[in-house]
Amino acid sequence: MSIASYMTPALTAYVLVLVALLGACMGSFLDCLAWRLVHGGNIFSGRSKCDACDHVLGIRDLIPIASWVSTKGHCRYCGAHISCRHPLIELLCAGIFVVVMVHYQYSLEAIEMIAFACILIVLSLTDLDSWTIPNGCIVTAIVIRFAYVIANGVICGMDVFQVVCSTLFDGLIVAIPLLVLVLFADKVLKKESMGGGDLKLFFVAGLYFGWQECLLLIILACVFGIVLALCSQPRNATDVSHQAVQSLDDSEGTENDHSASDQSATGLQRMIPFGPSIALACFATMLCGQTFIAWYIGLF
Ligand SMILES: [Zn+2]
Known part of the structure; x- marks a missing residue:
């Protein structure tokens, strides 16, 4: 019986308000963290x-939210x-905290997914600001995933070595074909x-x-990438390239991310990093991936 079975509506509402408050506080911290990852410190x-007067807050x-609204x-x-x-x-x-908590029902997986969501927010912000996805975000996400897989394996009495290998296989089976495809595309297009x-x-x-869910995720990431590129302000491509190179110079241990969803438009390009689109696709898969796979399998 899940923890949710013991929750009354009033207690559920109380917990969700606390989760929302915690989410808002984490949002403030993650915003600051992303800013410091990009700008140093x-x-x-x-x-x-304060960025303008340097006054300690x-x-x-x-x-x-309240501080911004009050001023x-x-x-x-x-x-x-x-x-x-x-x-x-x-x-x-x-x-995000509330939606993930409601979806995953106060479970260990809910905590794992909330932690992953936090990492997705940080890397989206750094990618938007400096076209970089810090390696620290990637490593932290990997550590959290394997910590969850091992803990869940122990709790459920599964063969931990087997579930770890299976998880690693899932990552490689997604990344390796993509890597081959990207290397081929780089060669044909003669650019990254x-x-x-x-x-x-x-x-x-x-x-x-x-x-399986990553097949959906990749399609969603491409769709979100196109939509975000169409919604973004046209920018001079050389400015973006300069900014990307500059941020690589400034940020040791980060992976420069030159790829972009772009469309030529009279000398200007609509350019936006791909990371936020992948993060959005991750959120969508987090909430709807299993439902979609079940629906798709049900078609046959
Ligand atoms: Zn100020």
Whole structure:
């Protein structure tokens, strides 16, 4: 019997409010973490400061969503405009925490998926800002996945070695054909068709979702990539390339991600990194992957 069976509606609502609050706080932390990964600085220590006036932020400046709303999106000390991106990330993270918790029903898998969702948020932000997917995000995601697989294997009395090998196989069976395809496309197109960071992220997706669900995930990632590229502002391609190279120079231990969903448009290109699209596809697969596979198998 699952934990959810013992929950009354009132207790469920109470827990979900707490989960949402935790999600909003994590969103604030992940936003800061992604910013420091891109711009440098100690990741886990150091006080948050206003970007404009360098004033150290106090407790009342760091309350997720509420601080931004109470100051109408301005710094309390210098009046500088604060991007709505910050409360939106906090809101998004709160929503993701609640949706994943409801979907996975207060299980160990829910904690695993929430941790993976946090990593997806961070790497999406760093990819959007600097066209890089930090290797630290990839390694952390791999460690969390295998920690879950081993813990779940022990709890359920499964052959741990076998489930670890099976999980690794799922990652490789997704990543290796993609790698071959990308190398072939690079040769034909004579340019990089997909960044190394994206490939590593697909490997991670294989570990988490298995190769069957990853077929859906790859299609979704491409669809999201096209949609995001169409919705993005046209940019000068040389500016983006310069920014990508600059961020590679600045960020040791990160994988530069030159691949992009792009469309030529009178000298300008609509360019956006592929990482956020893969992350979106991961979220969709997290919530609907098994349902889709069951529906697809039911067709035959
Ligand atoms: Zn300020």
